[in-house]
Amino acid sequence: MRGVKKQDLPQKNCPVCGRPFSWRKKWEENWNEVKYCSDKCRKSKNSRSF
Structure with a gap:
C-alpha cells in the first residue's frame, strides 16, 4: 500500500x-478479517447502544 493517497485507500462500513x-x-x-472501526x-x- 506504499505510495497510495489516503483518499484511495480501501474502505469498509462498520x-x-x-x-x-x-x-x-x-x-x-x-x-x-477486520469488521469494526474501533474497540468500542x-x-x-x-x-448496539452508544
Whole structure:
C-alpha cells in the first residue's frame, strides 16, 4: 500500500455504527478479517447502544 493517497485507500462500513473506516497499516496482514472501526464498536457489537 506504499505510495497510495489516503483518499484511495480501501474502505469498509462498520456494522455497529455504520461509519466508513479506511485501511490502516496495522491491519495490513488481516484487512479481510477486520469488521469494526474501533474497540468500542467491537466490544458493543451485541448491544448496539452508544
